[in-house]
Amino acid sequence: MDLSAFPRVSLAVLPTPLQRLDRLTAALGGPEIWVKRDDMTGLALGGNKTRKLEYLLAAAQAEGADCVLTAGGVQSNHVRQTAAAAARLGLACELVLSRNVPGTEAVYERTGNLQLDRLLGATVTIHPAATDRDAVMAARAEALRLEGRRPYVIPVGGSNPVGSLGYVAAAREIAEQAQAAGLTIDHLIHACSSGGTHAGLAAGLSALEHPALLSGIDVEGNPDLEDQMLKPLAVATAAFAGIDEAGAAARVTLVQGYAGEGYGIPTTEMREAVEMAARLEGLVLDPVYSGKAMAGLIGLIREGTIAEHETVIYLHTGGMPALFAYPGFFSGETSS
Numbered sequence: 001m002d003l004s005a006f007p008r009v010s011l012a013v014l015p016t017p018l019q020r021l022d023r024l025t026a027a028l029g030g031p032e033i034w035v036k037r038d039d040m041t042g043l044a045l046g047g048n049k050t051r052k053l054e055y056l057l058a059a060a061q062a063e064g065a066d067c068v069l070t071a072g073g074v075q076s077n078h079v080r081q082t083a084a085a086a087a088r089l090g091l092a093c094e095l096v097l098s099r100n101v102p103g104t105e106a107v108y109e110r111t112g113n114l115q116l117d118r119l120l121g122a123t124v125t126i127h128p129a130a131t132d133r134d135a136v137m138a139a140r141a142e143a144l145r146l147e148g149r150r151p152y153v154i155p156v157g158g159s160n161p162v163g164s165l166g167y168v169a170a171a172r173e174i175a176e177q178a179q180a181a182g183l184t185i186d187h188l189i190h191a192c193s194s195g196g197t198h199a200g201l202a203a204g205l206s207a208l209e210h211p212a213l214l215s216g217i218d219v220e221g222n223p224d225l226e227d228q229m230l231k232p233l234a235v236a237t238a239a240f241a242g243i244d245e246a247g248a249a250a251r252v253t254l255v256q257g258y259a260g261e262g263y264g265i266p267t268t269e270m271r272e273a274v275e276m277a278a279r280l281e282g283l284v285l286d287p288v289y290s291g292k293a294m295a296g297l298i299g300l301i302r303e304g305t306i307a308e309h310e311t312v313i314y315l316h317t318g319g320m321p322a323l324f325a326y327p328g329f330f331s332g333e334t335s336s
């Protein structure tokens with residue numbers, strides 16, 4: 001696999017650290033757990049979207065874009081990282097957000113990622129849950145073109161073959177880092193939503209013929225995600241990167257059962273997982289993605305799917321700003 005032909009702009013601090021979680025490993029009585037710190041990609045509080053944006057914004061620059069448009073939920077980490085990347089590259093940024101989590105408190109629209117989007121200078125519009133965000137972006141892009149501007153539209157989550165290249169490259173980074181640390185990776189686990197992270201890792205691991213089993217933990221409760229999004233995106237990413245398509249598709253594995261009632265809606269297992277990571281390791285996870293993924297990891301260990309003698313890398317995809325949009329949720333917090 002050779003990604004050198006694809007334009008890439010440096011936005012992330014790489015490689016991100018790979019750290020052993022001794023106390024969590026001991027508490028769960030078994031598999032050796034390591035964390036790959038993609039929460040520390042370094043741009044405006046970090047996260048997994050920064051690796052995708054290295055390729056997406058290089059493509060935008062190659063097209064001569066002067067502004068980027070993207071979309072997400074009100075507490076989207078992807079839009080926050082896009083706003084930061086655009087600021088760093090001197091591009092204007094417009095964010096189309098939807099109220100995609102029911103029952104949130106008023107503070108939800110004043111703090112966390114949304115507060116940062118505004119600080120980073122992005123233009124934000126907030127729409128009802130059912131809004132067709134792609135249609136809103138397309139219409140806005142057309143209006144900008146009529147004004148003589150050059151917009152570049154990034155899909156939700158940055159999940160297309162261009163963005164997924166960031167995680168094709170990350171697969172190699174993880175494999176090399178593990179090898180240098182003398183680790184044999186049996187499992188690689190991460191939170192999965194719009195699919196670019198999983199598709200890129202599936203293609204990358206396949207190209208490397210790496211034996212690690214990849215598992216994406218579904219954080220949305222979407223039963224069609226694997227067949228309708230992840231496999232097609234893994235195939236398209238592989239084709240784009242010159243990697244065997246069937247091999248990439250064969251790596252796609254979505255683990256269901258940890259999303260609870262849906263995207264952004266807390267679960268008891270997530271609360272336990274976030275508290276364990278914080279209190280055993282000083283590791284801060286988020287309620288929407290990395291917390292549910294950690295709940296998935298804990299569940300897979302407890303049910304024996306991940307065995308005591310194995311080694312697992314938990315990919316921390318970031319998302320911590322969203323913690324502040326859920327005040328009073330974790331035990332020991334006092335809500336006034």
Ligand SMILES: *Cc1c(COP(=O)(O)O)cnc(C)c1O
Pocket residue numbers: 047048049076077078157159191192193194195196197198286289290317318319320
């Ligand atoms: C976007 C996101 C994910 C999911 O990544 P996808 O590539 O969209 O599947 C996981 N964790 C965090 C914190 C995210 O922001």
